[in-house]
Amino acid sequence: MASSPSSAAQTARQALADRLQDLRRDAGLTGRELSARCGWHPAKTTRIQKGESTPSDSDIRAWCAACGAEDRIPALIAASRSVASMYVEWKRLQRAGLQQLQETYTRSYRDSRLLRFYSSDVVPGMLQTSGYAAAILSRFADRASSPDDLEQAVAQRMRSTETMYEGNHRIVCLVEESVLRYRIAEPSVMADQLARLLSIKALPRVSLGIIPFTTQRTIWPVETFHVADDRVVEVELVTARVRITTPPEVGEYLETFRELQEFAVYGREAGALIASAIDALG
Numbered sequence: 001m002a003s004s005p006s007s008a009a010q011t012a013r014q015a016l017a018d019r020l021q022d023l024r025r026d027a028g029l030t031g032r033e034l035s036a037r038c039g040w041h042p043a044k045t046t047r048i049q050k051g052e053s054t055p056s057d058s059d060i061r062a063w064c065a066a067c068g069a070e071d072r073i074p075a076l077i078a079a080s081r082s083v084a085s086m087y088v089e090w091k092r093l094q095r096a097g098l099q100q101l102q103e104t105y106t107r108s109y110r111d112s113r114l115l116r117f118y119s120s121d122v123v124p125g126m127l128q129t130s131g132y133a134a135a136i137l138s139r140f141a142d143r144a145s146s147p148d149d150l151e152q153a154v155a156q157r158m159r160s161t162e163t164m165y166e167g168n169h170r171i172v173c174l175v176e177e178s179v180l181r182y183r184i185a186e187p188s189v190m191a192d193q194l195a196r197l198l199s200i201k202a203l204p205r206v207s208l209g210i211i212p213f214t215t216q217r218t219i220w221p222v223e224t225f226h227v228a229d230d231r232v233v234e235v236e237l238v239t240a241r242v243r244i245t246t247p248p249e250v251g252e253y254l255e256t257f258r259e260l261q262e263f264a265v266y267g268r269e270a271g272a273l274i275a276s277a278i279d280a281l282g
Contacts, residue, residue: 012083012246014051019076020063021049027067037066054083098137098153106160109169112228116257117173120221122184123193124173126160127200127208132193133157135185164206172207174260176221180210180277187281194278198271209264210273217263219256227253 047053117124201208233244
C-alpha cells in the first residue's frame, strides 16, 4: 500500500537536507561556521538540516559557496525545486483563481496518454457534469481569497472532459460505491451526474470500475489520487495537493491501484450499482 503522501514530501525534503549537511561535513565546517560564512543565524542552518525548512535558490548558492562546492549548485537547486513542487497548499494554488488551477489539470490530461483515477470521495473531475462540478468548486470559491471566477472554472473543467473523446488517450477510473451515494449536490444534479456515468462507462477509451460496499477486501479506501503515464502521481489532501515523481513511490501507487482494481465490478454490475444509486435519490 502506498505510503502517506505528506510523509513522502517530508522524506524528499529530508533527503535534500542530508545532502546539504554532507556538504558541510565534507568541508569540515560546523553549523555555526557555515552560518557565519552564509551571513545568517545558526537557527536557519539547523532548520534546513532538520528538513524543517526548504532552502531557497539563493540559500543553496550561499551554502555551496561556503563549502567550496559551487559545482553542486545546479543539481541541488533542481532537487530543491522538485521538493517545493511536491507539496503545494490549496491556498497558494487558488491564489490566481480557480480557472487557472483547472487549466493546470486540463494541460496535464491532454499531455498524458494513460490516466488512472482513484476516488473515495467524489466523481473524478474529468467525469463530472457542469452542475456537479459547480457544487464541488463553489466550496473552494467560498473559502478562497481568489478571483470570483467560479463560472469560468467550471467551463474549464468541462473542457478537460474532451480528453475522453480526442487523441489516443486511455482513461481508467476506479471509484468507491460511496462516491455514487454521497449527496454532493441536490437530487436533480446528482441524478444527472449518475446518468452521465452510465453513458461514460460505454466509451471505448474509458474503463469505469466501482468497488461495492459489500466486497470482501484486504485493502481499505485510501486518499483520492490520479496517475499520469506511470510517471506522476497527484494526491489530493484537505490542505494541499501533493505531486510525486520518484519512481519507487509512483510504483507504490500503481500497485495500490492494481490491488483496488481486484475488488471492483464493471459493465452491467457497475451499471446496476449506478442505477441503484439513482433510484435511491427518490
